[in-house]
Amino acid sequence: MKENYDIVIIGGGPAGLAAAVSAYDNGAKNILILEREPRLGGILNQCIHNGFGLTRFKESLSGPEYAYRFIKEVEARDIDVLLNTTVLSLEDNKTITAINSEYGVFSITPKAVILSMGCRERSRGALNIPGSRPAGIYSAGTAQKYVNIKGYLPGKRVVILGSGDIGLIMARRMTLEGAKVLAVCEIMPYSSGLRRNIEQCLNDFNIPLYLNHTITKIEGTSRVTGVVVSKVDENKQPIEGTEMHFDCDTVLFSVGLIPENELTKGAGIEQSRNTRGAVVYQNRETMIDGIFACGNVLQVHDLVDFVSEESEIAGACAANYVLNGRQEHNPISCINGDNISYVLPQKIDKNIPGNVKLFFRVRNTFKHCKIVVESNGVVLQEKKKLICVPGEMETVILSSDVIAKAEGDIVVRLEC
Amino acid sequence: MNKQLTCIECPMGCLIEVEVENGAVKSVKGNTCLRGKMYAENEVICPLRVVTSTVKTVSGKMVSVKTDKPVRKSEIFEVMKKINSLTLDRNVVIGDVILANIDRDANLVATQNYND
Numbered sequence: 001m002k003e004n005y006d007i008v009i010i011g012g013g014p015a016g017l018a019a020a021v022s023a024y025d026n027g028a029k030n031i032l033i034l035e036r037e038p039r040l041g042g043i044l045n046q047c048i049h050n051g052f053g054l055t056r057f058k059e060s061l062s063g064p065e066y067a068y069r070f071i072k073e074v075e076a077r078d079i080d081v082l083l084n085t086t087v088l089s090l091e092d093n094k095t096i097t098a099i100n101s102e103y104g105v106f107s108i109t110p111k112a113v114i115l116s117m118g119c120r121e122r123s124r125g126a127l128n129i130p131g132s133r134p135a136g137i138y139s140a141g142t143a144q145k146y147v148n149i150k151g152y153l154p155g156k157r158v159v160i161l162g163s164g165d166i167g168l169i170m171a172r173r174m175t176l177e178g179a180k181v182l183a184v185c186e187i188m189p190y191s192s193g194l195r196r197n198i199e200q201c202l203n204d205f206n207i208p209l210y211l212n213h214t215i216t217k218i219e220g221t222s223r224v225t226g227v228v229v230s231k232v233d234e235n236k237q238p239i240e241g242t243e244m245h246f247d248c249d250t251v252l253f254s255v256g257l258i259p260e261n262e263l264t265k266g267a268g269i270e271q272s273r274n275t276r277g278a279v280v281y282q283n284r285e286t287m288i289d290g291i292f293a294c295g296n297v298l299q300v301h302d303l304v305d306f307v308s309e310e311s312e313i314a315g316a317c318a319a320n321y322v323l324n325g326r327q328e329h330n331p332i333s334c335i336n337g338d339n340i341s342y343v344l345p346q347k348i349d350k351n352i353p354g355n356v357k358l359f360f361r362v363r364n365t366f367k368h369c370k371i372v373v374e375s376n377g378v379v380l381q382e383k384k385k386l387i388c389v390p391g392e393m394e395t396v397i398l399s400s401d402v403i404a405k406a407e408g409d410i411v412v413r414l415e416c
Numbered sequence: 417m418n419k420q421l422t423c424i425e426c427p428m429g430c431l432i433e434v435e436v437e438n439g440a441v442k443s444v445k446g447n448t449c450l451r452g453k454m455y456a457e458n459e460v461i462c463p464l465r466v467v468t469s470t471v472k473t474v475s476g477k478m479v480s481v482k483t484d485k486p487v488r489k490s491e492i493f494e495v496m497k498k499i500n501s502l503t504l505d506r507n508v509v510i511g512d513v514i515l516a517n518i519d520r521d522a523n524l525v526a527t528q529n530y531n532d
Contacts, residue, residue, distance in 0.1 A: 048468050048481075048527065050468055061527075064510075065510055148478065176492070177500075194427050199424050204465070302427065303427060
């Protein structure tokens with residue numbers, strides 16, 4: 001480790017790796033990645049299924065293979081990496097305090113910081129499901145780590161709550177390893193997972209998906225012995241008399257991901273209530289100069305290919321910050337209008353040249369609809385869509401001409 | 417006879433309709449790309465899947481693996497049995513064949529470097 005760094009990247013998963021390579025290739029040569037695990041690659045190391053990289057590499061890779069493409073690129077450059085290193089805090093003057101067994105507790109104050117800590121899973125506690133605290137309850141990602149990294153099968157008869165992609169992937173994975181997956185329950189009337197995963201992870205193995213259903217009771221004291229599953233009404237309240245009982249020894253939760261922003265919060269960086277990540281300009285700079293954020297710590301992406309794309313923006317812009325210093329901002333806000341749950345970036349800096357790709361999610365399933373981008377009641381751009389679903393991120397590219405036309409804040413809304 | 421399928425080749429998940437006559441594919445509709453057409457043609461005659469899993473090693477660590485070609489869906493559990501009977505006792509790099517011809521001409525290959 002050196003005394004000083006131009007850029008320190010917190011997190012060596014897909015976001016941090018892509019940001020590091022991009023920062024280096026854009027002229028920053030003094031870069032450090034801090035990673036808490038014993039190897040680079042982040043969550044991709046346990047995502048052994050395929051389907052990664054179709055957008056970026058035009059082939060279907062497993063998670064470890066996708067990660068390795070970027071690890072190779074990092075290794076080919078003079079980029080420092082500290083593994084087994086946990087960052088304890090970040091301050092608004094960019095001082096990072098971290099700990100590992102080699103240096104103990106240490107601090108570094110780089111010229112720029114890139115936040116790429118990824119996200120974590122929502123837990124049982126967030127859902128308030130009655131019952132005691134028996135063994136056998138895992139988040140889908142924890143079960144994935146047990147099976148794929150540690151080589152343990154955490155249970156034999158499994159009920160999964162939530163039909164997010166990780167839950168679907170784990171339904172197949174545990175079935176392949178000999179467990180019986182009895183049910184996947186989804187409180188919403190639709191699955192938030194990809195259609196292909198419903199097909200190849202559930203339908204291939206005749207695993208039933210119960211939409212509009214949730215777990216209302218977990219039974220067992222030392223180990224899970226069963227669950228009660230109930231149908232819910234349109235307000236997501238359980239309907240009496242619809243209870244089904246499943247004998248099972250394991251419950252997996254796949255109920256959403258939350259950006260991992262404790263460090264962000266600690267530094268006093270402004271966060272969005274909609275994304276639960278930092279508020280950023282289109283260059284992925286947060287509201288504190290020289291601190292950038294990218295990947296799932298900023299917004300939970302559907303595909304790692306898009307994490308890489310976003311992180312390359314952050315890396316390049318962090319390099320620009322280091323080489324050219326702070327630039328004056330001339331911001332307008334991007335606001336989510338009707339039927340849109342969030343828009344990112346939340347701010348467009350008119351001083352930064354070039355097109356801006358807006359990322360957003362819709363609140364519900366809409367068919368034959370129209371995405372409208374407007375400013376002060378003037379329509380700047382429209383895009384017709386056959387179907388929009390909350391599980392799939394939408395994008396609109398605004399050209400610099402369009403951005404120049406915006407007099408006030410930009411609003412993105414969906415018209416049906 | 418018409419069959420409705422959800423394509424699994426990419427995240428788009430196209431809804432495909434295949435017309436089958438006398439055990440042969442007559443037409444494919446709804447696909448966006450050539451991969452989708454090939455998927456649909458296989459799916460109604462002999463469904464194929466890439467299997468991904470892990471192989472244990474003598475050190476106790478797990479190494480991630482996949483079949484380098486899709487295997488017959490009907491043979492997935494046979495393939496899993498073969499995978500779980502293996503114990504890797506050598507170092508491998510991504511792409512190394514761990515077990516040849518695990519189903520027909522599909523090989524089991526490493527998707528992770530393993531260096532004990």
